[in-house]
Amino acid sequence: MSEVFTIDFSYSTSHLIFPRIIIGLLILLGAILLITNFLKRLRDQSKVFKFKLFTDNYDKAKFYGSIVLLITYAVSLEQIGFFLSSVIFVTLLTLLYIGNLKRKSILISLVNSMSITFVFWYVFGQLFDITLP
Amino acid sequence: MQFFEILTPMTILLCSLGVFIGIVMGAIPGMTATMAIAIFLPITYALDMIESIGLLIGLYVGGISGGLVPAVLINIPGTPSSLTTTFDGYPMTQKGEGEKALKVGVTASVFGGFFSLAVLYFFAPMLSTFAIDFSSVEMFLIILFAMTIIASISKGSLLGGIFSGLLGILISLIGTFTINNETRLIPPGFESELIYGFTLLPVLIGLFAVGQLLEEAEKGMKASAHQKIKLQKGDTKSKFSFRLFKNQKVNVVRSSLLGTFIGMLPGVGGSAASITAYSQAKNFSKNPKELGKGSPEGVVASESANNGLIGGALVPMLSLGIPGDSTTAILIAAFLLQGIQVGPLFISSNPDLWSGMVFALIVANIAMFFMMFLTVKYFAKIVFIPKYLIFPIIIVACVIGSYAINNGIMFDVWTLLLFGFLGYIFPKLGIQIPSFLIGFILGAEAEKNFIDTLQGSGGDLSVFFTNGPVAIVLWILILGSIIFSVADYRKGKKEEATYAS
Numbered sequence: 001m002s003e004v005f006t007i008d009f010s011y012s013t014s015h016l017i018f019p020r021i022i023i024g025l026l027i028l029l030g031a032i033l034l035i036t037n038f039l040k041r042l043r044d045q046s047k048v049f050k051f052k053l054f055t056d057n058y059d060k061a062k063f064y065g066s067i068v069l070l071i072t073y074a075v076s077l078e079q080i081g082f083f084l085s086s087v088i089f090v091t092l093l094t095l096l097y098i099g100n101l102k103r104k105s106i107l108i109s110l111v112n113s114m115s116i117t118f119v120f121w122y123v124f125g126q127l128f129d130i131t132l133p
Numbered sequence: 134m135q136f137f138e139i140l141t142p143m144t145i146l147l148c149s150l151g152v153f154i155g156i157v158m159g160a161i162p163g164m165t166a167t168m169a170i171a172i173f174l175p176i177t178y179a180l181d182m183i184e185s186i187g188l189l190i191g192l193y194v195g196g197i198s199g200g201l202v203p204a205v206l207i208n209i210p211g212t213p214s215s216l217t218t219t220f221d222g223y224p225m226t227q228k229g230e231g232e233k234a235l236k237v238g239v240t241a242s243v244f245g246g247f248f249s250l251a252v253l254y255f256f257a258p259m260l261s262t263f264a265i266d267f268s269s270v271e272m273f274l275i276i277l278f279a280m281t282i283i284a285s286i287s288k289g290s291l292l293g294g295i296f297s298g299l300l301g302i303l304i305s306l307i308g309t310f311t312i313n314n315e316t317r318l319i320p321p322g323f324e325s326e327l328i329y330g331f332t333l334l335p336v337l338i339g340l341f342a343v344g345q346l347l348e349e350a351e352k353g354m355k356a357s358a359h360q361k362i363k364l365q366k367g368d369t370k371s372k373f374s375f376r377l378f379k380n381q382k383v384n385v386v387r388s389s390l391l392g393t394f395i396g397m398l399p400g401v402g403g404s405a406a407s408i409t410a411y412s413q414a415k416n417f418s419k420n421p422k423e424l425g426k427g428s429p430e431g432v433v434a435s436e437s438a439n440n441g442l443i444g445g446a447l448v449p450m451l452s453l454g455i456p457g458d459s460t461t462a463i464l465i466a467a468f469l470l471q472g473i474q475v476g477p478l479f480i481s482s483n484p485d486l487w488s489g490m491v492f493a494l495i496v497a498n499i500a501m502f503f504m505m506f507l508t509v510k511y512f513a514k515i516v517f518i519p520k521y522l523i524f525p526i527i528i529v530a531c532v533i534g535s536y537a538i539n540n541g542i543m544f545d546v547w548t549l550l551l552f553g554f555l556g557y558i559f560p561k562l563g564i565q566i567p568s569f570l571i572g573f574i575l576g577a578e579a580e581k582n583f584i585d586t587l588q589g590s591g592g593d594l595s596v597f598f599t600n601g602p603v604a605i606v607l608w609i610l611i612l613g614s615i616i617f618s619v620a621d622y623r624k625g626k627k628e629e630a631t632y633a634s
Contacts, residue, residue: 009592015310015317017587018580022303029296059353066350070343070553073532074546082533090525097354097521108522116526124533128179131541132533 065096077133082125085133086117139183139489140496147180148187148493152500155195159202160515161523162209163349166196167460171338172527174467175534182471183489187497189467190490193443193460194246194497198505201238201436203516206231211516213404214439217411221424221431228427229371232509236373237429238436239505241385245437246498248389249396249444253451254491257480261452264477269585270600274607276579279399279455281611283568285618297565301572302579307331311577312584326544333466335535335549336573340566341459342531343549344556346524351557354520381433384414392438396445399455399571406445410438444494451479451487455575459567462574470538 007017054063069092076085090113098105124130151173158169169192177185200212205222218238225234267275284294307318308330319327378385388410395406414434415424424431446457447464454476456462468475473483480487505512535549536542559566590596597604 007587007592007594009587011313011588012315014313014584014588015315018583019303019306019317022299022306026296026299026303029292029299033290033292033296055351058351062350062353063347066347067554070528070550073528074543074550077532077536077546078543086529090529093525093528094521097350097524112522112525116529120529120533124175124537128176130175130178130533130537133536133541133543133546 062096062099066093069093069096082132083117083121086120087113089113090116139485140187140492141184144184144187144489144493145496147184148191148496149500149504151188151191151193152195152497153191153504155192155197156199156202156501156505156512157195157515157518158192159196159199159211160512161518161520162203162207162211162516163345163520164523165212165341166193166200167463168341168345168527169196170460170463170467171334171341172530172534174334174338174463174470175530175537177467177470178537182473182486183493185467185471186486186490187493189464190493191497191500193464194440194494194501196460197439197443198239198242198436198501199512199515200439201242201432202235202512205234205238205432206513206516214407214442215435216404217407217435218432218439220411220435221426221428222435224425224427225429225432230427231513233371233373234429234432235509235512236506237377238432239502239509240375240378241388241433241436242440242505243498243502244385245389245392245440246443246494246501248386248437249393249441250491250494250498251444252393253444253447253494257448257452258487260448261477261480264453265481267477267603268600269582269589270597271603271607273579273582273586274597274604274611275453275455276575276582278607278611278614279449279571279575280568282398282614283571284565285614285621291615291618291622293563294565294568297559297568298572300564301569301574302576304331305573305576306580311581331548331552332535332538332542332545333469333574334538335545336552337463337466337570338531338534339549339552339554340556340559340570341463342527343553344559344566346528347553347557349520349524354524377429378433381430383417384430384433385437387413387417388434388437389441392441393445395438396442396457397448399449399457406442407435407438410434410441447490450475451490452477454479454578456571459570462570465574 009017069089073085073089076088079085091109094109094112095101095105098109121132125132154173155166155169158164159166170189173188173192177188180188197212197214200210200215201218201222203209203211204215204218206226208219208223210216210219222234222238225231264271280295280298284291284298303318307327309316309328316324316328391410391413392406395409411424411431411434414430415421418424418430420428442458446461449455449457450461450465454465454474456465465475473479473486531549532546535545538545556566559569586596587594598608
């Protein structure tokens with residue numbers, strides 16, 4: 001009985017014990033979850049399996065637009081620096097969320113992006129001396 | 134006086150500022166107290182510890198309290214914990230008693246806040262003196278208990294919750310193991326970036342802020358529909374007076390108490406506290422039929438409970454190092470940033486910080502009360518601040534925070550984006566973010582205690598069951614939380630079945 005409760009313990013491999021236990025438990029639980037889910041569907045034929053990732057009528061432009069802009073922003077930070085990339089990013093993101101290209105919207109997003117970037121640059125970079133990209 | 138020695142004018146100012154920003158963010162539906170704290174963490178790099186505590190506590194109190202504004206005015210809870218405030222708050226607004234409802238809510242909030250502060254003040258030091266003698270066995274079991282209780286309380290299945298928690302632990306193990314300095318679980322190609330694993334802060338703000346952004350973008354970033362809100366009718370019945378609370382004494386104390394003690398359970402968030410308090414108010418009410426139709430009683434129960442939660446959630450954090458909810462999980466990160474480990478030794482080895490925290494809570498509650506009570510009319514406007522202006526600001530703040538945390542590492546920005554995407558996708562796959570987060574934060578600690586125990590026992594696992602009475606009590610609690618959850622799940626199923634038939 002006591003052997004069941006004993007783990008071979010050695011200092012040099014101690015970094016692998018816990019991850020192995022966790023991975024083992026994850027596989028076990030994952031399998032149970034999958035099987036119970038599968039059985040439920042077998043029993044209940046009326047519910048056709050349909051996995052829906054997005055909510056109905058999701059806003060494709062805003063969703064994918066946000067992802068593309070976020071990635072571009074991160075890349076551009078290294079290339080063209082904090083100030084310029086932030087102004088461009090915030091302008092485009094605000095415009096994307098307003099959803100039209102009227103002169104008023106463009107003005108709002110430009111003012112929004114310039115003021116935000118300046119305040120962040122001043123407060124973080126100058127006042128608090130925090131490293132900016 | 135000690136109060137002013139610890140709390141400088143700067144701290145009081147930062148704390149009040151935190152309350153103000155917290156209220157604004159709490160009042161915008163879709164932004165939470167957790168998010169407010171997450172994006173303000175970077176500013177604390179430049180502040181000293183007490184000042185940052187003041188700011189963060191202010192954000193916490195303000196963020197939780199601000200949630201009642203949209204709940205009352207437009208029937209949308211500003212934070213999850215003010216869900217039950219909509220049940221009676223909105224009907225009151227429809228009757229032309231919006232201002233009265235807001236003031237009732239604010240007053241109840243401040244009661245709840247001070248009640249839970251008192252509990253925190255007396256209970257946390259007691260619990261930590263008790264916990265100082267805990268060995269690695271007990272600490273491991275406490276973490277295990279925290280994991281099972283989050284899983285058992287969370288929506289969805291218990292197994293799903295445990296799975297999410299374990300996944301969080303697994304991710305936290307990536308990198309170097311501190312005891313023997315060996316690396317593990319690092320994906321090939323990232324050996325230098327991930328040598329110390331993922332950085333905590335970008336993971337947190339990614340999960341909460343960026344994930345939320347993507348979710349809102351998917352829904353089209355719609356602002357709350359503008360509607361005319363009548364705050365007050367002319368007659369005296371719809372006016373607020375403190376006499377309203379005369380019949381509510383029992384309700385206030387009961388709800389604050391429930392909020393505080395539910396807050397103490399590790400990982401249990403605000404919505405559980407206010408839902409429990411609301412249903413108890415309904416059970417004990419003299420006119421239960423009035424609740425849900427615009428009775429101040431319901432607003433009182435919900436709001437005193439969700440502010441009671443704050444002090445409660447800080448108890449396990451300060452005495453055991455276990456976060457009481459996702460917001461305190463982020464507070465733990467703030468302490469780590471300043472190089473302070475929270476745990477049983479925290480209060481006795483940092484008496485100044487401990488009293489600073491208590492004082493900050495007092496200041497924050499008072500500031501919250503006056504700011505909200507006197508400016509109720511203007512606060513109603515916040516609800517309609519367009520999201521397209523706010524979310525870009527938040528993203529820039531998140532990026533700066535992630536980049537600056539290790540003094541300019543671009544990989545931390547990528548971590549932010551990666552976990553932002555995961556924070557969006559996880560709930561859709563049934564993985565629960567609170568469980569995942571607590572697992573991620575406590576994973577390394579759980580491993581350390583587990584390995585320490587094994588080292589002491591030579592690999593014998595039975596020591597987890599035979600290490601004295603505290604261990605046994607903890608096992609009983611762990612089993613209890615599992616049994617409770619299974620029973621609760623069955624009950625829910627049965628109710629569902631009776632509804633269906």
